[in-house]
Amino acid sequence: MDWVAADWGTSNLRLWLMDDAGRPERRIESDQGMAAIVREDYEPTLLGLLRRDLPEDRTVPVLVCGMAGSRQGWVEAPYARVPCVPPSADAAVRVETRSSRVAVRILPGISQDDPTDVMRGEETQIAGVLQERPGFDGVICLPGTHTKWVHVSAGEIVSFRTYMTGELFALLRERSVLRHSLGGETWDREAFLVAVDRALSHPATVAGDLFALRAESLLRGLGPETAQSRLSGLLVGIELAAARPYWLGQQVAIVGETALADAYRAALGAQGLEASVLGAEAMTLAGLTAAWRHLKETAQ
């Protein structure tokens, strides 16, 4: 093992033990995300997960992206500000550890003044896209709990915007009165696309269409999977309406897990836009690897 790549987010921590050719030898996943631990837990958590793998005789570099660098995380890695290249390892914050078996660096997130916005973690996936597709010029959509739309040009992040679409969907599905009317695993593509189109054309109607899911389930036997797909479509639709300046007439790359990326791809496809899809985890790893290479080159 040459070094360790780490994506330390709010809910999860993923580690990859990287060989000296830049390939992952092993992948470790844990639920010890920022929300589950306090500051003092970071080092023991990391050492505990790497226990079997750390050599006795040398210090292993660990390069971290994500919420571990936030004020509530391990050590704050102050934001870089757009327009900027995705922060590389020389912008990373060195963490003082008690153990000398690891040398930890946390990559900074990115902020934007107007409209005020922040990201932590996605900048590393964007670096991964630029690695995978050198010279990419266009828009990167990163759907998730807090979906990001990012304008990238000449290797720089120019501007971006965050939409709470995934979190809203989860809250409505699990905590609202709609939870009685939603469920299942099957995606009703048609219901999704009709709802996207409706919300894109008339964003305000989303406000009334939400409770209609409950009413139609009570009075007309609307199925839970159709209702759920329609809810997803309404929320993605109003997001697409708000993010229209980002995607309209642009080259769009979606970075996300398969099902979610497919949904966004279908929604954009219905608007006549053919987006490409890149895997979220692959882009994180590519971004961390690029930052690592830069660090090694700078050190030599």
Added chain:
Amino acid sequence: MDWVAADWGTSNLRLWLMDDAGRPERRIESDQGMAAIVREDYEPTLLGLLRRDLPEDRTVPVLVCGMAGSRQGWVEAPYARVPCVPPSADAAVRVETRSSRVAVRILPGISQDDPTDVMRGEETQIAGVLQERPGFDGVICLPGTHTKWVHVSAGEIVSFRTYMTGELFALLRERSVLRHSLGGETWDREAFLVAVDRALSHPATVAGDLFALRAESLLRGLGPETAQSRLSGLLVGIELAAARPYWLGQQVAIVGETALADAYRAALGAQGLEASVLGAEAMTLAGLTAAWRHLKETAQ
């Protein structure tokens, strides 16, 4: 005590012991709403709360409105369908009770086919408004967890629409990432009105403005009370955009608790519309009393 008026909702139960002149002698409030109890609990809950007050020698009529009449409630009181007058006591469902000390009737809710919608409890407040303002012709707005906009004409409920504004606000304030950035009791009227105007003019921007509350709190020290007022304004604003056909150029009466009714009144006022405000509890009681009188007249 002549009879008992009851508003049995999802979260709360309120009882009023009414004298034979139609005035409340005593008011009892309990948290034993539909969500807290099962079917078998309704009768013991009611008898327990009325224990001190029920006479030994006769049966006391109890007239109930609200979610107790839903399928998951005490006994289902099937919906009346618009257009219709607010259901009176002769449309109420008689509940079989073990005890002969109470004679319970539950008022039905109202449904609408297109757009599909339902209400339970608000129809009684609407009956109250028609009692308080005979001949009222216009629109009644009932803000709350599930805000209703209702078109009333010639004594009938013509159409209505439900918006989950209150529930969305509570979910975002208490359960989302925004909870770290919101709080306090003071209403920032200016921040509220600016947000209403923005969401009314450009409903889709709400999708991006939500996370901006978090980002501005992190980067610019946006205060929790201003952030909370702005969130409220964004959600009320998109509701007003969707409900525009209801209020534009109409006579509007708001039925709600003071603070919430004031917020809606201010939002509509900024659009040049002067709405009147009626107390929510007073309208519930007026509606139950009207239904009760009708029942007595019919019985004679």
